[in-house]
Amino acid sequence: MRTEDTYFYDPVKGHGLPHDPFKAIVAxxxxxxxxxxxxxxxxxxxxxxxxxxxxxxxxxxxFSSAGRKDSxxxxxxxxxxxxNFVSQSLAAAMNACSASFxxxxxxxVAVGLTPAVCRQVAAARVAEAxxxxxxxLLQIVALNDLDGQSTDHFVVFGQVTGVHIARAYLKDGRFxxxxxxxxxxxxxxxxxxxxxxxQILHLERPDTPDxxxxxxxxxxxxxxxxxxL
Ligand SMILES: Cc1cc2nc3c(=O)[nH]c(=O)nc-3n(C[C@H](O)[C@H](O)[C@H](O)COP(=O)(O)O)c2cc1C
Numbered sequence: 001m002r003t004e005d006t007y008f009y010d011p012v013k014g015h016g017l018p019h020d021p022f023k024a025i026v027a028x029x030x031x032x033x034x035x036x037x038x039x040x041x042x043x044x045x046x047x048x049x050x051x052x053x054x055x056x057x058x059x060x061x062x063f064s065s066a067g068r069k070d071s072x073x074x075x076x077x078x079x080x081x082x083x084n085f086v087s088q089s090l091a092a093a094m095n096a097c098s099a100s101f102x103x104x105x106x107x108x109v110a111v112g113l114t115p116a117v118c119r120q121v122a123a124a125r126v127a128e129a130x131x132x133x134x135x136x137l138l139q140i141v142a143l144n145d146l147d148g149q150s151t152d153h154f155v156v157f158g159q160v161t162g163v164h165i166a167r168a169y170l171k172d173g174r175f176x177x178x179x180x181x182x183x184x185x186x187x188x189x190x191x192x193x194x195x196x197x198x199q200i201l202h203l204e205r206p207d208t209p210d211x212x213x214x215x216x217x218x219x220x221x222x223x224x225x226x227x228x229l
Contacts, residue, residue, distance in 0.1 A: 024187025028195075031185055032063045033084040033094055035108060036074035037123040043106035043115065044070050045097050045126070047086065049185035059160035061133060064143070064153050070103050072154050075137055080121035081158055085131040088181045088194050093128075120162045130169045130180040134162030 009015045011022070023029075032051030036044045048071070050064035061083055065072045075081050086094045090113075097107040108115050108124060115124035118134050125132035135158030143153040169180045178197030186193040206212035 019188055021187070023185070024191075027186050028184030028193035030182060031086045031094065032061065033086050033090075033097070033126065033129065034063060034071045035082040035084060035123045035125060036071050036080070037078060038070075038074045038104065039077050040104070041122075042104045043108055043124055044074055044103075045084075045107040045111075045113070046071050047094050047098050051083070054157065059133070059163075060138065060157060061135060061160060062155055062157045064155045067152055068154060072140065072156060073103075074123075075156055075158075076140065078122065079137040080123060081135050081137070081156070082118060082121060082123050082125045083133045083135060083158075084126040084129040085180060086183045087130050088183045088196075090126075090128060091183050091192065094183065116164075118162065118164075125164060130166045131175065132164040133160045134164070135159060136161050 009017075015021060029049045030051055032048045034046055034048055038044065046069065048063040048065065052062065054060040054062050063083070068076075071081065093111045093113055096111040099107075101107050101110060106115075108126060114127035116127035116132075118125050118132075121134045121136070123134075125134070138157040138159050141155040141157070143151045143155055145151050165175055169176050171179070178195070178200040182195050184193040184195060185191075204215055206215050
């Protein structure tokens, strides 16, 4: 990409495009379907695509809430939550959960999903989800910008203390991501990406620079539609 072929903007000054491209660039993103329970025992379920894994030893995940939404409120009060895996078959239910339900009304029940008990947290998990991560709160970061001004975004970090995997998606001891068919958030408001077995490709990880050069040369001489290298 040569400079003259590049569109550049400084977000503080504005993108100058019909729609903000930021979320289309950091895409596709997994969706954390966050279930919580409030101190009165009422459930809550909402999708968050500013969501990902932060590290694996110990397993830590994080999501970010624009404003102190009900999920954050419940996590602040109880110190726990569950991140449920969103497969494509659950797309409509996930989307329905993003509506503004009154605080205390359980979206999981409202959209016709089945609450399943967790082992270590009081919040329910989505029984229909291929996997669910029980988490205990590590910290909530109230995000400031470069000027030290509040962004009114809250990043919730949770350590995974329990992992549920539907046995149907365990193949030869591996979680079969392709079969579980994660729904990912793509660029603009209504856009999603669908990942299935066809999109899984394998890349050998190089150790040394020499390995890296060999893999690169092999890649260049390979049909790029091939699923392994
Ligand atoms: C696919 C998808 C991803 C979303 N990601 C986020 C997100 O990352 N952060 C956020 O604040 N809201 C996000 N939303 C909107 C929330 O789901 C919505 O505001 C919801 O009502 C919040 O529920 P709660 O108040 O029960 O936590 C997303 C919605 C959808 C459909």
